Amino acid sequence: MNLGFALGYLMTQTATTGSWWKPIQASSYASSVDSLFNFIMYLCFFFFVLIIGAMVYFVVKYRRKGNGPEKTSPIKGNHTLEIVWSVIPGILLVIIFAWGFKDWLAIAVVPNNAMEVRVTGQKWNWTFTYAKEGIVSSDLVVPAGQPVKLVMTSSDVLHSFYIPDFRIKRDVVPGKYTVLWFEPGEPAIHQIYCTEYCGTSHANMLSKVKVLDSAKYEEWIANGGEEGGSSGVPLAEKGAKLYESRGCVACHSVDGTQKVGPTWKGLYGKEHKFVDGTTLAAVDENYIRESILVPGAKVVAGYANVMPSYQGQLNDKQIEAIIEYIKSLK
């Protein structure tokens, strides 16, 4: 593989596959973000070679050649040279600023026709609320080609909302709202990350953006946010999905593995000892429900009181589904 080919391979950026070092461009402004990034990077390559090349050349050319006293040339300065190496970088900086400002405006100004989704960051999951439709979802589901405005806040600590394929990222802060917008391209699924270290399971704070065509999106809304409808699916199966999507998986195992919280395997009907010395003879529906809504009420001995409340995040049906799922884990 020759160098030209290798560089060409590294630089190739297509909208559908991404490149060796950049993900696919899946939002309306992803390609202009990449163009500016590439411009700055090539500029850096160029000046790196120019400056380091000149340095190496001069080091070799003007090295000390003998033992006798060698006088350096009496150079006082060169106005032309100084003007050139001030004005050219000055112009380049203004170009980078103007270009960056133009792209920044495009990202900062939300279009009037954008639909709104509320985003809540919580240790350790994302919740997406569709206020008008009354839908709460663990994935960000959006129609293709429609601008989407995200109004984001955190219910505990600092998080950072990041969709690499869309080239957007912004801090999610408790006690205030931050805003992002994007216009997704073709129907596809994209990864959402948290990029602010927010505790033990920060790395598991994952959700998906599901870009659907408008008919599928309408269907999703009509079904109250549950894909493929909600009838006919056993409760325990729904609970298993919630376990994955609502972040329970970050702290509770279902196979007996030790995690931040007690495992769910064999939990139902088991005796529980609490940090305050009391004992529950057998874990039942009421205890599980209380632990989901008021986690600090009875903390299991040997574990820290770190679980956030899911009050307002899970409705009664979803809590029932989780209880059924726990019951199924013998």
Ligand code: CUA
């Ligand atoms: Cu939330 Cu890291």
